[in-house]
Amino acid sequence: MAPLPPTRRQKVVRRLPRRVRHYWKLLVACVAFVGVLAVVLGTVSVRPYVTSASDEGADAVTQNVAGTKDLFDAGVAHSIQLSFTQAAYDKMLDQYFQDGEKEYVEADLTIDGTRLPSVGIRLKGNSTLGGLTRDGKAATRGPGGFGGENRPGRDAQPPGGGFPQNGQLPEGFTPPDGAQQPGAAQPGQQQPGAAQPGQQPGGGFGRTALKAEEPEKLPWLIRVDEFVEGRRYQGHRDLAVRVSGMGGGTTVLNEAVSLQVLAAAGEVAQKYAYTSFTVNDRPTTARLVVEHPDENFADQMDGTGVLYKSLATGRFTDQGDDQTDYQDDFQQITKKGSQDLQPVIDLIRWVTTSSDKEFDAKLDEHVDVESFARYLAVQNLLLNFDDMSGPGRNYYLWYDLSTKKFSVVGWDYNLTMSGDGTSGPHDSVSMGFGGDRPQGQQQGAQQPPAGMQLPEGVEMPGGNGGPGGLGGGHTLKERFLASAAFDEVYETAYRELYTKIYGSGSALSAVKNIVAVLRTVDGGDSGTLASESSQLEDLITRRTSSLAQDEVITQR
Incomplete structure (x- = not known):
């Protein structure tokens, strides 16, 4: 008796690979299980946890640029040039002034004659940027002063109450007789935020007046692998260009001295150096560059x-x-x-x-x-x-x-x-x-000095x-x-x-x-x-x- 011709279903099945035909029940079960998970867990938030006890790092270094001399040789002068487009800079400023977000801009970097194309640079700091203006106007949602950035879920005022984030005394504030505004110099003191020779006063508590039109004076974080994965400069991923005009005046001499004596005393401290700093065709300034605590810094810990x-x-x-x-x-x-x-x-x-x-x-x-x-x-x-x-x-x-x-x-x-x-x-x-x-x-709420009157709500x-x-x-x-x-x-x-x-x-x-x-x-x-x-x-x-x-x- 001749065999019956295959049915349409049998023809379709035979077109499938043999392994699929053999394990079709298992495959169907897996698909069904995934479907159940999608329905049950579709609205459940997944929280990331890492439970491994490994001491391995995650980032692989594929290119370590040697440079011409040790960037953090503090005994010699260095040079840094940054170049980026005005359009990219404007976009970064728009983001910061509107939302308080500090986005990276692609730039070309030259350190002591060694060129590193396509690094990332962004504004750095929180209270430091409190005095930043653009076209004479402050950011609508910039950093929240000494309390940090205004982020969802955080109070606009610094934790624990305190003075407003713009560093100015609030309306209705009356200091006691003879008292000065916080941040003003006291007898026998060198006070943060005091106007230094050749520096604009401003910025409030320890801040300095900064202008977006003067990028050569802004605080920057330079990330050498932001757009080129795995790249380092002399082992460093990040470099911090410190801002002038804080407690140490235009030279930030106090920070350099602090880092120097800490290292000499055998304490943990970041490396530093002074460099000429040029942005596009703007005037050259002298700036302090500090090692940013990153993987390279951590490798130096005991x-x-x-x-x-x-x-x-x-x-x-x-x-x-x-x-x-x-x-x-x-x-x-x-x-x-x-x-x-x-x-x-x-x-x-x-x-x-x-x-x-x-x-x-x-x-x-x-x-x-x-x-x-x-x-x-x-x-x-x-x-x-x-x-x-x-x-x-x-x-x-x-x-x-x-x-x-x-x-x-x-x-x-x-x-x-x-x-x-x-x-x-x-x-x-x-x-x-x-x-x-x-x-x-x-701690508890501090008591104001005798004679001080605080406005309602402060x-x-x-x-x-x-x-x-x-x-x-x-x-x-x-x-x-x-x-x-x-x-x-x-x-x-x-x-x-x-x-x-x-x-x-x-x-x-x-x-x-x-x-x-x-x-x-x-x-x-x-x-x-x-x-x-x-x-x-x-x-x-x-x-x-x-x-x-x-x-x-x-x-x-």
């Missing part, structure tokens, strides 16, 4: 670990287990994909919930106590108003994967050496009112704010300094670092050496440099003499 950056919008408060809820508080810099933010969340939770007894007994299980004591001593010695407890939240956390402990890494020293040179080891460093409050004093800094106000404060720092259990380790670190920074003459020598280099940098102003270096030397001399008589140093 041991293997993860680097986290505290953001200006950070609050160091427990916000639950969802790591995405901390996106405005910390940014993971290294080992993305192999590590996550959980150690930071655990630290925040422990610091903010532990009892005083537990904090004293077990802090060394979470934090490298001796390293932290040195960090805090340095901030006081250098009169750094804007450290981890300052309104800019300028610090990084380094998590050692072997010890499971955190260290605090300083960053952004342009408001150092610009306060009261007679402040003691246990005095808070402040730019505003209440600068003589003991460090670590339990509060003195307090709450999560800290010494010096203006939305500052940090629970870890405050609890450490308020505890007698850590007095000995703090004071021991303070004495040792005082000797290395001031007692040895290192700070004064640093000023002289840096000034000698700056005189050779194109675009500098010798008259302004002489004036600013003289002011800084006077403050260092006064601080050295004052601390030499303090009981912490003399041990009397």
Whole structure:
């Protein structure tokens, strides 16, 4: 009997590959399962978590440009040229002035004669950009002053209340008799934000007046791999071009001196150099370039670990287990994909919930106590108003994967050496009112000076704010300094670092050496440099003499 001709269905089936015919039931089941997932989970948000314990990094370097000389050889003058189109620059400004977003612009970069095409550049800073104008007008949604950028879900005012973000006294504010606006110079002080010779006053609390029409004077972050994947310059991914006119005047001499003495004292510090800086066909200026804490910087740390950056919008408060809820508080810099933010969340939770007894007994299980004591001593010695407890939240956390402990890494020293040179080891460093409050004093709303009248709705800094106000404060720092259990380790670190920074003459020598280099940098102003270096030397001399008589140093 002859076989029956195949049916239409059998003809279709035979056209399919043999493996598909063999496993068709499994394939149908998989398709059905995917369909169920799409229906069930289609409206469920997926939260990214990384649970790997690997210590591997994620970014592969495929091109490392050697250059002609070490960019961070601080003993010689350097040169940097940037060129970009006006259309790209205008688009970047539109984005920033309308939405507060800092987008990268493609530019060509030349460092010490070595050309790097298609780098990315963007505006850098938060409070620093508070004085930026375009055609005479400020941004409608720029950075939120010392409290950080105005982002959805964040209050427009700095955390803990405080003064408005434009750095000006609010309408209805009446200072007490004889009192000056915060940011004004006090007798015997070199105050942040004070107009330096040849500099426009403006910008409010520590800010400087910046104009979009003068890109050669703006703060920039240069990213060499933004448009060319895997590229580095001498191992560096990012370079920070620091802004003039903050606490250190047009030369930012105070920041360079701070970085120099920190390195000489054996403390963690970014490298720096002075360079001539030219943008398109604009005038050349002398600028400070600082190593930006990135993968290359992390590789220089002791041991293997993860680097986290505290953001200006950070609050160091427990916000639950969802790591995405901390996106405005910390940014993971290294080992993305192999590590996550959980150690930071655990630290925040422990610091903010532990009892005083537990904090004293077990802090060394979470934090490298001796390293932290040195960090805090340095901030006081250098009169750094804007450290981890300052309104800019300028610090990084380094998590050692072997010890499971955190260290605090300083960053952004342009408001150092610009306060009261007679402040003691246990005095808070402040730019505003209440600068003589003991460090670590339990926080609450500050009380205005006698005779001060605040307008309705305006509060003195307090709450999560800290010494010096203006939305500052940090629970870890405050609890450490308020505890007698850590007095000995703090004071021991303070004495040792005082000797290395001031007692040895290192700070004064640093000023002289840096000034000698700056005189050779194109675009500098010798008259302004002489004036600013003289002011800084006077403050260092006064601080050295004052601390030499303090009981912490003399041990009397």
